[in-house]
Amino acid sequence: xxxxxxxxxxxxxxxxxxxxxxxxxxxxxxxxxxxxxxxxxxxxxxxxxxxxxxxxxxxxxxxxxxxxxxxxxxxxxxxxxxxxxxxxxxxxxxxxxxxxxxxxxxxxxxxxxxxxxxxxxxxxxxxxxxxxxxxxxxxxxxxxxxxxxxxxxxxxxxxxxxxxxxxxxxxxxxxxxxxxxxxxxxxxxxxxxxxxxxxxxxxxxxxxxxxxxxxxxxxxxxxxxxxxxxxxxxxxxxxxxxxxxx
Amino acid sequence: xxxxxxxxxxxxxxxxxxxxxxxxxxxxxxxxxxxxxxxxxxxxxxxxxxxxxxxxxxxxxxxxxxxxxxxxxxxxxxxxxxxxxxxxxxxxxxxxxxxxxxxxxxxxxxxxxxxxxxxxxxxxxxxxxxxxxxxxxxxxxxxxxxxxxxxxxxxxxxxxxxxxxxxxxxxxxxxxxxxxxxxxxxxxxxxxxxxxxxxxxxxxxxxxxxxxxxxxxxxxxxxxxxxxxxxxxxxxxxxxxxxxxxxxxxxxxxxxxxxxxxxxxxxxxxxxxxxxxxxxxxxxxxxxxxxxxxxxxxxxxxxxxxxxxxxxxx
Ligand SMILES: Nc1ncnc2c1ncn2[C@@H]1O[C@H](COP(=O)(O)OP(=O)(O)OP(=O)(O)O)[C@@H](O)[C@H]1O
Ligand SMILES: [Mg+2]
Numbered sequence: 276x277x278x279x280x281x282x283x284x285x286x287x288x289x290x291x292x293x294x295x296x297x298x299x300x301x302x303x304x305x306x307x308x309x310x311x312x313x314x315x316x317x318x319x320x321x322x323x324x325x326x327x328x329x330x331x332x333x334x335x336x337x338x339x340x341x342x343x344x345x346x347x348x349x350x351x352x353x354x355x356x357x358x359x360x361x362x363x364x365x366x367x368x369x370x371x372x373x374x375x376x377x378x379x380x381x382x383x384x385x386x387x388x389x390x391x392x393x394x395x396x397x398x399x400x401x402x403x404x405x406x407x408x409x410x411x412x413x414x415x416x417x418x419x420x421x422x423x424x425x426x427x428x429x430x431x432x433x434x435x436x437x438x439x440x441x442x443x444x445x446x447x448x449x450x451x452x453x454x455x456x457x458x459x460x461x462x463x464x465x466x467x468x469x470x471x472x473x474x475x476x477x478x479x480x481x482x483x484x485x486x487x488x489x490x491x492x493x494x495x496x497x498x499x500x501x502x503x504x505x506x507x508x509x510x511x512x513x514x515x516x517x518x519x520x521x
Numbered sequence: 522x523x524x525x526x527x528x529x530x531x532x533x534x535x536x537x538x539x540x541x542x543x544x545x546x547x548x549x550x551x552x553x554x555x556x557x558x559x560x561x562x563x564x565x566x567x568x569x570x571x572x573x574x575x576x577x578x579x580x581x582x583x584x585x586x587x588x589x590x591x592x593x594x595x596x597x598x599x600x601x602x603x604x605x606x607x608x609x610x611x612x613x614x615x616x617x618x619x620x621x622x623x624x625x626x627x628x629x630x631x632x633x634x635x636x637x638x639x640x641x642x643x644x645x646x647x648x649x650x651x652x653x654x655x656x657x658x659x660x661x662x663x664x665x666x667x668x669x670x671x672x673x674x675x676x677x678x679x680x681x682x683x684x685x686x687x688x689x690x691x692x693x694x695x696x697x698x699x700x701x702x703x704x705x706x707x708x709x710x711x712x713x714x715x716x717x718x719x720x721x722x723x724x725x726x727x728x729x730x731x732x733x734x735x736x737x738x739x740x741x742x743x744x745x746x747x748x749x750x751x752x753x754x755x756x757x758x759x760x761x762x763x764x765x766x767x768x769x770x771x772x773x774x775x776x777x778x779x780x781x782x783x784x785x786x787x788x789x790x791x792x793x794x795x796x797x798x799x800x801x802x803x804x805x806x807x808x809x810x811x812x813x814x815x816x817x818x819x820x821x822x823x824x825x826x827x828x829x830x831x832x833x834x835x
Contacts (some may be wrong), residue, residue, distance in 0.1 A: 325724070351726035363724065365717040376714050379707055380726035386735070387707040395707070438725050 278303040278472050284333030293319045295496035306473040308483045311493035317476045321446045325357045326350045356440035360447045362427045366420030373419050375402035377437035405437040425456030442472045449479050544683050556682050562794045563689040564750040569774040569786035571743035577781030579736045580716030584639045585646025586771050589619045589741045591763030593748020598758040608671035615745040623741025627734050653760040664759020689750045700783050779825030788826050
């Protein structure tokens with residue numbers, strides 16, 4: 276069963292075809308990795324899928340519903356969450372507030388003007404659970420802007436999880452993290468497998484081949500191959516285009 | 522964080538306690554003019570408070586907030602001439618008219634960001650200004666003198682300067698408590714989050730526009746209430762209330778006091794108007810000194826006056 280079904284997706288920046296007639300099927304429950312060289316159009320694809328960027332043509336079916344033309348907040352409410360390649364958090368908020376804000380978005384009742392949100396147990400309990408999932412429990416009261424880079428990456432994952440997505444689009448969650456931090460994030464993602472469908476963009480090949488159920492290779496805006504990690508590793512076209520080694 | 526909230530509570534008691542005691546001090550020193558000046562201060566404090574809600578918390582730098590002062594003031598003038606003198610009616614009309622103007626202009630202004638938002642709010646305020654300038658039935662440029670102050674239960678209690686003063690103080694306190702509640706609520710969190718990082722807020726499922734527009738309307742309505750007080754204090758209404766200088770002064774008050782903590786706006790309005798009064802006694806070039814003071818405050822304390830008292834944040 277496809278949870279996400281992308282057909283004929285296109286986007287150009289001027290003469291540059293960044294997404295070029297792209298097809299992609301993501302099965303419910305799988306962790307689907309997308310790899311590709313720098314500038315292949317991976318982040319642009321995530322932007323198009325999440326509704327952050329528009330598309331010139333194509334169809335994006337999510338759980339059977341057409342997402343084309345819907346703005347980002349509507350797609351999130353439909354169950355599609357994302358993380359950003361360049362960390363995007365609320366730096367002036369505490370770690371807990373960052374996550375409980377995401378819970379609040381899901382809870383749906385934000386036109387409440389009087390009850391103090393800081394003592395909103397419904398929101399905080401779920402937020403604390405999401406923080407525990409990524410190992411940030413002891414940082415809950417820290418100002419998010421003063422976290423280390425690796426902790427910020429973990430926080431961003433917790434924020435995305437707190438929206439309770441069916442599909443999680445992760446754009447290079449390991450970017451810029453140290454060995455130990457990366458290892459912890461890989462473990463978190465491994466723990467998410469089965470609970471939520473994941474599309475993972477990642478340059479760290481060890482992580483990709485350890486985590487992925489299937490891998491798609493994106494080059495110049497096109498998927499040139501999709502398959503099991505072992506198949507992809509062995510594919511000569513992939514090796515030539517991307518993995519680069521002979 | 523909680524320590525900061527404690528300090529804010531203490532500061533609020535000091536500020537409102539000071540205002541409450543002021544007429545007694547005025548009576549002792551025998552200077553009735555003090556209460557008149559202080560009423561003006563309270564009106565501007567309300568407007569600055571309203572501006573801080575959207576500027577400090579929402580990141581929306583409105584450069585046209587004087588328009589709402591004018592709208593509130595003209596609500597008094599227009600209804601009074603029609604024979605409706607009740608304060609409740611004046612406040613109601615001011616709130617409705619201020620909200621409507623904010624809803625329409627906010628919905629358009631919020632399509633833009635940064636300097637464009639500043640310019641477009643200024644342009645709308647100028648349109649309101651010139652509308653009232655051309656309103657010859659109400660004196661055009663010269664404005665109109667009110668026959669009397671607003672009435673309460675048909676009585677002219679507000680004719681007494683001290684009663685008007687305490688009525689204004691009660692309103693300021695009410696609006697302050699309202700803003701404290703709003704900024705600490707679920708709604709307030711979305712408003713602040715949209716200032717911090719609008720993309721992040723959209724990426725968890727919020728549409729910032731709806732929250733920003735709602736805050737803009739609340740702020741416009743609050744500022745219109747300030748206009749009602751201002752009209753009563755001066756017993757006179759003219760388009761000068763809506764002058765763009767005045768919009769700039771409101772921004773200065775908020776920055777001077779420290780943005781994004783509500784009490785700063787009240788303190789900033791108080792200090793700005795006191796300085797205006799006292800410096801003007803010594804020299805006609807008081808604006809020069811005022812400008813220098815503003816530069817010093819902004820240079821040495823990014824949080825304005827409140828920064829001087831706050832100590833380490835959080
Ligand atoms: N807003 C934009 N305007 C113009 N060109 C853009 C824009 N965004 C991306 N591009 C171009 O589109 C191409 C794909 O960019 P994208 O960021 O999607 O690549 P990527 O696969 O995520 O790369 P990386 O691995 O470096 O993150 C690049 O050539 C980039 O310069
Ligand atoms: Mg990228």
